[in-house]
Amino acid sequence: MKTNRRxxxxxxxxxxxxxWISSVVYPIVSFLIPPKIPEANVNSVSAGTAADFPAxxxxxxxxxxxxxLLFKDDNGEFHAFDGTxxxxxxxxQYRQDTKQIWCACHNGIYDMSGRxxxxxxxxxxxxxxxxxxxxxxxxxxxxx
Amino acid sequence: xxxNIGQKIYAWVDERxxxxxxxxxxxxxxxxxxxxxxxxxxxxxxLFLFITQVVTGILLLxxxxxxxxxxxxxxxFILTEVNFGWLIRSIHSWSANLMVFxxxxxxxxxxxxxxxxxxxxxxxxxxxxxxxxxxxxxFSGYLLPWNELAFFATKVGTDIVGVIxxxxxxIMAVLRGGEDVTGATLTRFYAFHVAMLPAIFxxxxxxHVLFVQKQGMSEPEGFSKNKKTMPFxxxxxxxxxxxxxxxxxxxxxxxxxxxxxxxxxxxxxxxxPAGILPEWYFIFMFQTLKMIPAHVLFIEGEVLGIxxxxxxxLAWALVPFWELKSKRKGFSNPMNIIGIIxxxxxxxxxxxxYTS
Numbered sequence: 001m002k003t004n005r006r007x008x009x010x011x012x013x014x015x016x017x018x019x020w021i022s023s024v025v026y027p028i029v030s031f032l033i034p035p036k037i038p039e040a041n042v043n044s045v046s047a048g049t050a051a052d053f054p055a056x057x058x059x060x061x062x063x064x065x066x067x068x069l070l071f072k073d074d075n076g077e078f079h080a081f082d083g084t085x086x087x088x089x090x091x092x093q094y095r096q097d098t099k100q101i102w103c104a105c106h107n108g109i110y111d112m113s114g115r116x117x118x119x120x121x122x123x124x125x126x127x128x129x130x131x132x133x134x135x136x137x138x139x140x141x142x143x144x
Numbered sequence: 145x146x147x148n149i150g151q152k153i154y155a156w157v158d159e160r161x162x163x164x165x166x167x168x169x170x171x172x173x174x175x176x177x178x179x180x181x182x183x184x185x186x187x188x189x190x191l192f193l194f195i196t197q198v199v200t201g202i203l204l205l206x207x208x209x210x211x212x213x214x215x216x217x218x219x220x221f222i223l224t225e226v227n228f229g230w231l232i233r234s235i236h237s238w239s240a241n242l243m244v245f246x247x248x249x250x251x252x253x254x255x256x257x258x259x260x261x262x263x264x265x266x267x268x269x270x271x272x273x274x275x276x277x278x279x280x281x282x283f284s285g286y287l288l289p290w291n292e293l294a295f296f297a298t299k300v301g302t303d304i305v306g307v308i309x310x311x312x313x314x315i316m317a318v319l320r321g322g323e324d325v326t327g328a329t330l331t332r333f334y335a336f337h338v339a340m341l342p343a344i345f346x347x348x349x350x351x352h353v354l355f356v357q358k359q360g361m362s363e364p365e366g367f368s369k370n371k372k373t374m375p376f377x378x379x380x381x382x383x384x385x386x387x388x389x390x391x392x393x394x395x396x397x398x399x400x401x402x403x404x405x406x407x408x409x410x411x412x413x414x415x416x417p418a419g420i421l422p423e424w425y426f427i428f429m430f431q432t433l434k435m436i437p438a439h440v441l442f443i444e445g446e447v448l449g450i451x452x453x454x455x456x457x458l459a460w461a462l463v464p465f466w467e468l469k470s471k472r473k474g475f476s477n478p479m480n481i482i483g484i485i486x487x488x489x490x491x492x493x494x495x496x497x498y499t500s
Binding site for chain 1: 300303304307323324413416434436438445
């Protein structure tokens with residue numbers, strides 16, 4: 001009878017202690033998890049005038065919170081891809097000398113159609129649509 | 145007169161806190177003397193560099209302002225306007241690098257002299273945690289100037305955490321303070337660097353040093369046959385102090401003649417610059433991730449590389465519990481072979497990282 005009471009009390013105190021620890025740890029962990037910040041749904045951005053964009057060059061365009069790589073090939077055609085390397089999150093660039101998309105962090109290389117052709121990137125870059133409207137470059141997210 | 149006052153103060157404190165047993169312990173403390181005694185100094189040098197970090201870090205806090213719009217500017221202010229700002233910052237950066245270097249030297253010397261063996265398993269384990277925390281200090285501090293190199297190093301480093309299955313993504317979000325590396329990441333890294341890590345590090349360092357004091361210095365095998373020791377006070381202590389002075393001079397030489405560069409301000413919408421490299425102590429991992437192909441069988445190369453490093457790190461932390469016992473010495477001892485492979489791998493990958 002006595003032992004049972006002791007066991008019961010130990011269980012109660014132990015359970016109370018666990019409850020107390022969780023009531024301290026839970027708010028701290030929740031505090032550290034960043035809240036979701038509502039983001040404006042960006043489906044398209046303007047990237048300047050097509051005539052001002054030299055051939056065989058590229059630049060990073062801000063697409064909402066994401067970088068997008070825009071480049072113009074030798075034929076004057078525009079291409080846009082997700083600017084984040086599929087390997088480890090670095091931002092890629094267009095290389096004029098090799099006419100490839102290059103990530104300097106781990107020497108990842110994609111061809112001009114965004115396919116991963118050399119180095120560690122495991123997947124191709126997501127392609128964006130480029131439209132020229134009255135000489136203005138408009139980049140459109142096909143998923144949006 | 146001064147001696148008299150000193151004695152009076154000592155008597156006053158002793159009467160209340162009984163200092164005599166502590167003094168007795170310190171006066172009887174001996175350090176074994178043998179051909180590997182030099183390695184005993186490595187822990188002390190690391191401690192000295194940690195103290196330098198704390199002092200210079202506190203000084204930098206007087207001017208540093210965290211935030212994507214203020215961090216780089218405040219660092220430039222420290223370097224160009226504040227009296228001796230460039231020196232304090234340079235000492236802080238150099239001593240951080242030297243500290244990590246000596247942590248590695250201390251760890252490998254402990255490994256090769258088998259000092260981690262029973263009864264010192266927990267000393268090794270706490271030492272390993274201190275190594276991990278030192279790397280955490282380096283990684284979090286690297287971002288604080290908010291320059292280009294630091295920005296991409298942090299992007300890659302935190303993305304590596306995100307690759308870990310199941311728990312990786314939530315941890316990455318907590319580290320970054322969101323999905324991407326932004327000003328929120330900088331604020332978090334600042335909190336890690338100046339508050340959280342120092343608090344945890346100090347507690348574990350205290351435990352680590354306490355273990356060493358309680359168990360004494362590890363003696364090599366066969367030492368008891370021809371036992372030779374030196375008193376810790378003053379013999380070993382003075383040698384330690386001399387070495388600290390030498391390290392301080394080296395540190396000042398490096399800080400004055402090779403001051404740390406600030407680089408360009410981070411721009412989250414510019415491509416990663418060519419020749420980007422993390423801190424030297426992460427290069428061997430960086431180079432491995434660079435060399436692993438995109439896919440190895442059915443698994444992505446980066447996942448394989450990161451999981452391999454996690455398993456290897458865990459195995460290294462638990463060395464005292466799985467040690468391969470052997471009476472062989474030198475290159476034929478399996479533990480020596482494991483240690484040499486690890487060391488050579490780190491050195492070769494670091495050299496390739498810098499030269500390729």
